[in-house]
Amino acid sequence: MRSLYNRIAGQNLERLAALSDGVFAVAMTLLVLDLRAPAAEAIHSEHDLLAALAALSPRLVTYMMSFLTLGIFWLGQQVQLDRLARGDRDLALLHIGFMFAVTLVPFSTGLLAEFMAYRTALLAYWANILLLGIVLYLTWGHASRARLVKDDTPPDVVAAICRRIIVAQSLYAFGAALCVFSTYLSIAFIALVQINYAVALPLALRR
Amino acid sequence: MRSLYNRIAGQNLERLAALSDGVFAVAMTLLVLDLRAPAAEAIHSEHDLLAALAALSPRLVTYMMSFLTLGIFWLGQQVQLDRLARGDRDLALLHIGFMFAVTLVPFSTGLLAEFMAYRTALLAYWANILLLGIVLYLTWGHASRARLVKDDTPPDVVAAICRRIIVAQSLYAFGAALCVFSTYLSIAFIALVQINYAVALPLALRR
Amino acid sequence: MRSLYNRIAGQNLERLAALSDGVFAVAMTLLVLDLRAPAAEAIHSEHDLLAALAALSPRLVTYMMSFLTLGIFWLGQQVQLDRLARGDRDLALLHIGFMFAVTLVPFSTGLLAEFMAYRTALLAYWANILLLGIVLYLTWGHASRARLVKDDTPPDVVAAICRRIIVAQSLYAFGAALCVFSTYLSIAFIALVQINYAVALPLALRR
Amino acid sequence: MRSLYNRIAGQNLERLAALSDGVFAVAMTLLVLDLRAPAAEAIHSEHDLLAALAALSPRLVTYMMSFLTLGIFWLGQQVQLDRLARGDRDLALLHIGFMFAVTLVPFSTGLLAEFMAYRTALLAYWANILLLGIVLYLTWGHASRARLVKDDTPPDVVAAICRRIIVAQSLYAFGAALCVFSTYLSIAFIALVQINYAVALPLALRR
Numbered sequence: 118m119r120s121l122y123n124r125i126a127g128q129n130l131e132r133l134a135a136l137s138d139g140v141f142a143v144a145m146t147l148l149v150l151d152l153r154a155p156a157a158e159a160i161h162s163e164h165d166l167l168a169a170l171a172a173l174s175p176r177l178v179t180y181m182m183s184f185l186t187l188g189i190f191w192l193g194q195q196v197q198l199d200r201l202a203r204g205d206r207d208l209a210l211l212h213i214g215f216m217f218a219v220t221l222v223p224f225s226t227g228l229l230a231e232f233m234a235y236r237t238a239l240l241a242y243w244a245n246i247l248l249l250g251i252v253l254y255l256t257w258g259h260a261s262r263a264r265l266v267k268d269d270t271p272p273d274v275v276a277a278i279c280r281r282i283i284v285a286q287s288l289y290a291f292g293a294a295l296c297v298f299s300t301y302l303s304i305a306f307i308a309l310v311q312i313n314y315a316v317a318l319p320l321a322l323r324r
Numbered sequence: 325m326r327s328l329y330n331r332i333a334g335q336n337l338e339r340l341a342a343l344s345d346g347v348f349a350v351a352m353t354l355l356v357l358d359l360r361a362p363a364a365e366a367i368h369s370e371h372d373l374l375a376a377l378a379a380l381s382p383r384l385v386t387y388m389m390s391f392l393t394l395g396i397f398w399l400g401q402q403v404q405l406d407r408l409a410r411g412d413r414d415l416a417l418l419h420i421g422f423m424f425a426v427t428l429v430p431f432s433t434g435l436l437a438e439f440m441a442y443r444t445a446l447l448a449y450w451a452n453i454l455l456l457g458i459v460l461y462l463t464w465g466h467a468s469r470a471r472l473v474k475d476d477t478p479p480d481v482v483a484a485i486c487r488r489i490i491v492a493q494s495l496y497a498f499g500a501a502l503c504v505f506s507t508y509l510s511i512a513f514i515a516l517v518q519i520n521y522a523v524a525l526p527l528a529l530r531r
Numbered sequence: 532m533r534s535l536y537n538r539i540a541g542q543n544l545e546r547l548a549a550l551s552d553g554v555f556a557v558a559m560t561l562l563v564l565d566l567r568a569p570a571a572e573a574i575h576s577e578h579d580l581l582a583a584l585a586a587l588s589p590r591l592v593t594y595m596m597s598f599l600t601l602g603i604f605w606l607g608q609q610v611q612l613d614r615l616a617r618g619d620r621d622l623a624l625l626h627i628g629f630m631f632a633v634t635l636v637p638f639s640t641g642l643l644a645e646f647m648a649y650r651t652a653l654l655a656y657w658a659n660i661l662l663l664g665i666v667l668y669l670t671w672g673h674a675s676r677a678r679l680v681k682d683d684t685p686p687d688v689v690a691a692i693c694r695r696i697i698v699a700q701s702l703y704a705f706g707a708a709l710c711v712f713s714t715y716l717s718i719a720f721i722a723l724v725q726i727n728y729a730v731a732l733p734l735a736l737r738r
Numbered sequence: 739m740r741s742l743y744n745r746i747a748g749q750n751l752e753r754l755a756a757l758s759d760g761v762f763a764v765a766m767t768l769l770v771l772d773l774r775a776p777a778a779e780a781i782h783s784e785h786d787l788l789a790a791l792a793a794l795s796p797r798l799v800t801y802m803m804s805f806l807t808l809g810i811f812w813l814g815q816q817v818q819l820d821r822l823a824r825g826d827r828d829l830a831l832l833h834i835g836f837m838f839a840v841t842l843v844p845f846s847t848g849l850l851a852e853f854m855a856y857r858t859a860l861l862a863y864w865a866n867i868l869l870l871g872i873v874l875y876l877t878w879g880h881a882s883r884a885r886l887v888k889d890d891t892p893p894d895v896v897a898a899i900c901r902r903i904i905v906a907q908s909l910y911a912f913g914a915a916l917c918v919f920s921t922y923l924s925i926a927f928i929a930l931v932q933i934n935y936a937v938a939l940p941l942a943l944r945r
Contacts, residue, residue, distance in 0.1 A: 127399055139349025139760050143354075154848045191757065224356055431564075444584065535900045542820065550758040553759050
């Protein structure tokens with residue numbers, strides 16, 4: 118009985134994509150929700166307001182970094198889903214695990230924004246990125262093993278998706294390790310990795 | 325006049341799925357929103373921050389359990405919608421009732437996370453899961469009776485969907501009843517049921 | 532130049548439906564977000580917690596009523612969109628106005644839940660429902676005039692959609708007028724109208 | 739390796755539209771979330787409540803203006819996406835940048851609503867609108883250059899989309915510059931531009 122139910126569950130890839138898009142959209146918008154207008158009582162001049170906004174700028178940097186992170190992982194998930202011919206129940210559950218890691222990002226980002234100088238906050242943030250990577254890797258592994266991938270996918274694409282996750286996670290891990298010296302160094306390195314994946318690389322390839 | 329209006333209402337299954345995905349996505353993300361970074365004033369060292377994060381871990385467990393619950397019910401709803409050939413107005417309204425139960429989950433989860441030792445909180449949480457199950461059962465019953473199910477659906481699938489809901493709800497009810505001894509026992513049992521549905525079973529079937 | 536731009540804008544009905552579904556999903560989930568677990572400091576026994584939850588129940592009723600209202604208007608919008616062959620820029624902007632009214636519902640519901648005995652709160656709530664109705668009426672009027680409706684739509688369907696809005700809004704207006712006697716009477720009447728549209732009517736038709 | 743991964747990433751225009759719709763839906767609903775029911779302690783009569791609601795009305799105007807802004811930019815993005823035959827990774831990343839600007843709108847709107855008389859708040863708000871325009875312009879430029887636009891798109895449509903952005907942004911910039919005299923003048927001008935784009939123009943064309 119259970120196996121019959123499980124055989125018919127989780128086959129709808131469009132709804133999996135729709136739920137993921139919803140979770141990403143809410144997580145991305147909530148990120149910025151933590152940016153709060155300063156309290157009116159504390160502001161008595163243009164200069165006060167400018168100073169209050171300037172004081173928000175480190176937070177803004179953290180949010181931009183996390184927004185980019187979510188964007189890159191959204192693309193990473195999409196690359197996988199676009200290659201699938203069908204889904205199954207385990208795939209759906211692995212993606213639900215992936216979404217859980219996505220919903221943690223506003224929390225770990227808020228933690229890092231509040232406690233930028235603390236290694237604990239930085240490592241919690243990195244653990245979140247690591248979790249995203251691990252689940253995405255498991256998801257792809259399951260899709261390959263369970264023959265959910267489209268038949269016309271060349272083997273080098275299957276391998277490229279795995280390698281991409283490992284290379285990116287190695288860079289994040291190196292960045293996190295830099296917190297031995299300074300958490301700011303870690304943040305700068307991870308932000309550069311994200312910017313590299315998002316912007317610099319495509320520019321370089323165009324040359 | 326009304327019957328004409330009602331005949332043309334609620335036929336669009338894609339929009340019903342889209343609204344549901346949106347409600348699930350928001351509810352899932354809001355769950356974790358209750359995890360708040362500790363107040364900066366209370367943190368003076370790495371040790372303080374680590375202790376504050378460790379103090380959040382029971383909450384994290386509750387949220388994971390509820391996330392999994394939402395994921396399992398999302399799959400359960402999808403199994404039903406995937407089997408439907410068309411919708412009608414009553415079906416849409418039953419699913420709107422289902423979504424109402426979904427939006428209550430962040431509230432009942434927050435209540436349980438705050439008052440883990442209280443039977444009232446545990447029973448409120450269980451009542452929410454029960455409501456999800458009842459509405460899903462009524463939804464499927466209506467779909468079968470109103471002949472909305474696809475013609476190629478074997479009768480054992482129709483029965484399997486009903487049985488699945490009843491078996492799962494019996495387990496949840498047993499778990500809730502364990503609060504006579506201890507609410508923590510109840511939480512552990514319900515969490516195990518969810519993990520079993522999500523993880524252990526597929527692993528077992530693979531052997 | 533502008534007319535060229537406007538001619539190509541707003542034709543995508545699927546994206547209009549998707550944006551609407553998103554706005555409805557967020558508004559529906561935020562409704563319940565105002566239900567807050569009681570503060571832990573005030574709760575010292577099961578009895579305290581039960582009393583605190585019981586004190587939330589009038590709010591729960593208001594939220595259920597608003598949830599149902601949103602569900603009914605979501606169905607109403609869907610009936611219209613399902614009948615359209617194509618969109619145009621004005622239609623998109625009218626629906627954006629409709630969504631604005633939708634996003635006001637959590638605010639006006641919170642207001643009513645907080646100030647149930649105040650006519651001002653009740654009339655603000657009714658004004659929100661009225662706005663939803665007016666925009667939906669204008670939307671359908673524009674769709675008919677601009678020949679966006681599918682060719683195979685019988686004229687009585689076009690008329691039934693208009694009449695439905697007018698009948699429902701007349702009932703809401705009557706309910707709001709009852710606040711001359713008591714706002715609770717108004718709330719009860721409007722809640723009954725919603726329940727009638729959602730539940731009683733289909734049951735009656737089945738006989 | 740990387741170029742292979744990048745070649746297969748970001749091709750799915752439907753998911754890009756779905757993520758955008760989600761981000762817009764959440765941002766639009768959160769806008770109004772800042773409208774809070776007055777505190778029950780401060781309200782002792784109908785008159786108090788009416789006065790408290792009247793005091794919210796400047797905020798309501800700001801929110802309506804931002805809602806309209808989001809609606810207009812949503813239409814602007816849709817016009818572009820509807821003209822595309824396919825996507826690529828850079829396009830997806832540019833749209834993710836666009837969504838980042840969208841998620842900032844609730845923040846900059848809240849800032850303006852709180853500090854209407856401050857030029858800093860007005861210029862921050864304008865900077866947000868400018869960012870939306872710049873990213874949308876870059877997105878279209880990339881789409882044209884990378885030959886992502888549908889083959890049947892007449893050249894004057896390509897040009898009209900560019901011109902539309904430039905004309906609108908010029909008007910916004912002029913409105914922002916009016917803050918030399920008064921920030922209220924700026925707000926009134928920008929609100930009129932939005933209303934013109936949304937309402938007046940179509941009316942004028944109908945004549």
